[in-house]
Amino acid sequence: MAERLEEALLERLREDPAAPCIWWKGSWWSREDLSRLVRSCESTLARSGFGEGMRLAAPLPNSPLLTALSIACWRLGGAIAPLNLKAGIQGMQRTLGMLDVHSAVVPAEKPELASALAPLNLPWTAASAEGPLGDFTGRGGAPDGADTAVVFSTSGTTGLPKAVPISHGNLLDNTSAVTRHIPYLNPGGVLLNALPNFHTLGFSVAGVLPLLCSMGQAILPTFIPAEAALEAIRQAGVTGIVAVPTMISLLLGAVGRGGARPESLSFIISGGDRLNPQLDRRARDLLGAGLLEGYGLTECSPVVSVNPDYERRKLGTVGTVLDSYQVQVRGPEGQVLPPGQDGVLWVKGPSVTSGYFRDPANSEGRFVDGWFDTGDVVRLDDEGFVTVLERATDILIVGGFNVYPQEVERVLQEHPAVHTAAVAGEPNPLTGEIVKAFVILQEGASVTPKELVDFCKERLAHFKVPRKVRFVTELPLSSTGKVQRRALRDLEA
Incomplete structure (x- = not known):
């Protein structure tokens, strides 16, 4: 190489x-x-x-x-x-x-x-x-x-x-490992390059990777309006899409409003934020391809894991780790935990940067002996599939118990009336925090806060159940489509 x-x-x-x-x-x-x-x-x-x-x-x-x-x-x-x-x-x-x-x-x-x-x-x-x-x-x-x-x-x-x-080595290693991991990245295919290029997923996987593996790429300066993106996908004969869930939702909306289904599309990779499992069924129905969810970080160039193909994927997980990584799940004292236990993910390998740019203070503690502390709380099953529970900094503490917002959000989004949900903590003098949910409903759907709370009570431990539900029409998103939980908290404050 x-x-x-x-x-x-x-x-x-x-x-x-x-x-x-x-x-x-x-x-x-x-x-x-x-x-x-x-x-x-x-x-x-x-x-x-x-x-x-x-x-x-x-x-x-x-x-x-x-x-x-x-x-x-x-x-x-x-x-x-x-x-x-x-x-x-x-x-x-x-x-x-x-x-x-x-x-x-x-x-x-x-x-x-x-x-x-x-x-x-x-x-x-x-x-x-x-x-x-x-x-x-x-x-x-x-x-x-x-x-x-x-x-x-x-x-x-x-x-x-x-x-x-x-580095050059970081990007070459990561793109090569992704190509080995996913069998659909073949010469002659066409990848959509519409993610922001200042985000590693867009620059590396949507931009550099297709050049390296002799694929074509359809470059869009912007994804909005989604109808124009859908038409570009059709004209360019796009076979694969790399996107964040927000973009996938916009495409589904465009097809639902009468846009032509892209006949060339064979796979969709979702990354950058949590994925609503309901999107997979709609993507298969309206776009002709299901979703392969993955996970990564800028410091890892960026892909760490992804569901490898449609035969082996596990919805709700971010797939298996690329073959060029070593991974450990560590507990609060730094001890390595066995499979099945929740802990912070540490990774090591040639895709990982050596530290932050001219910033030893931020690098210290995150980069240790070649290992990188992702800060993300995960669970690995016995087949090596990774479930991301939450960013360590976003954990809610309810009565002394850890609550991972993503777990609560996943349950809320299983309700047929819910389009999207985000969870944040609200200060409480008795328990420290309570769980509060911000919910966007499906178009034309109706449900009460009590019904959603009861729905969660049947599926979650009592301390994880939202005590308040607020219906909203939009969520504060970053430029890469991630929910900004800090903005949710500030909104309530």
Whole structure:
């Protein structure tokens, strides 16, 4: 296996230069079309002073330019830093200050982003989604090693920004392990690339992986409206989708409103957040493919586990661990627990980053002797299937008992009237906290709070049953579709 991404990717692009590579706005780019844009970007970046160990900020939508820029950065020994276009000016300034980048490339249609860069005296250039890249001069930035390929920014549990440097080896290992694990990632297939590229799942699995395994990819700059995404899936002949549950729900809604079912689709991988099991039946009925749920973290490049195929999958689990990992489930004192017991998941392997970017304080305790503390409470069954119970920081303590919100949410979502549910803790002078549920109902459905509480009483231990139910029309979501429990708590406060 090649040791660097650009070596492996350019080798694939040279194998059959005329082969379709990227579907973009109704037509296919060949591998040579992409290679030509890579060469153009590389030349412009080199003239700007970009070189080994430097980082290029890229607050860009999914596009051929982002793909080409990434490969060009790697050719020059540097790294790409995808950023969230919707993070807001202050959020982007904090992140850019932390990353110490050489320069930034902003979308030509959003020149106002330059206002976020002005206080930082950060050089920038604007470009269209198809390129070319305009000439500019960067500032360098203190270089790091040439092994870093991508730097992802995340707020973590404190709300403060931190950065995760992912190496060439991390990404190559993870994409290779995913390809071995899932039998549907074959040459000639077409993967949907519509997840945000500043999220590791979107950048790596939806963007880099199809290039490495000679699949085509249909790039969408945005998933909204879902009707347009559905039509793109049909036109491009997409065979596989990698998505978060929110995107899957939007697609189901588009088909339910009369959109054409995509006949080419054969598999759907869901990650990034908990999955409502009811979505699987609807996906099979309306999209023609069931769901393979997986689990990962930015620090793991990102995939840790996924249901391998439709014959062996276990709904409600996030599948089995990729073969390049060692895993341990540890108890409160750090002791390794046997299968079937709940504990915090620790992982080790070549997909795991070595620590946070220039942040030894946050790295300490999370990265220990090659092991990474995911912070997630899980249960492994005797066949190796993983059930994620909850983030350790989101555990509710009710009368001294641990309550995992995801377990309660899963039960609530089994009720036929419930579309989506999220659970948070509410302070209580007697028990410390009580469980409160926020519920979105299915369209046209009706149920009372008491009926949902009684439903849970039949299926959960008494301390896990919601004591309050609030009906809402939407839940606070992050830019990657995850429920923000902190925002739920703040709402109630």
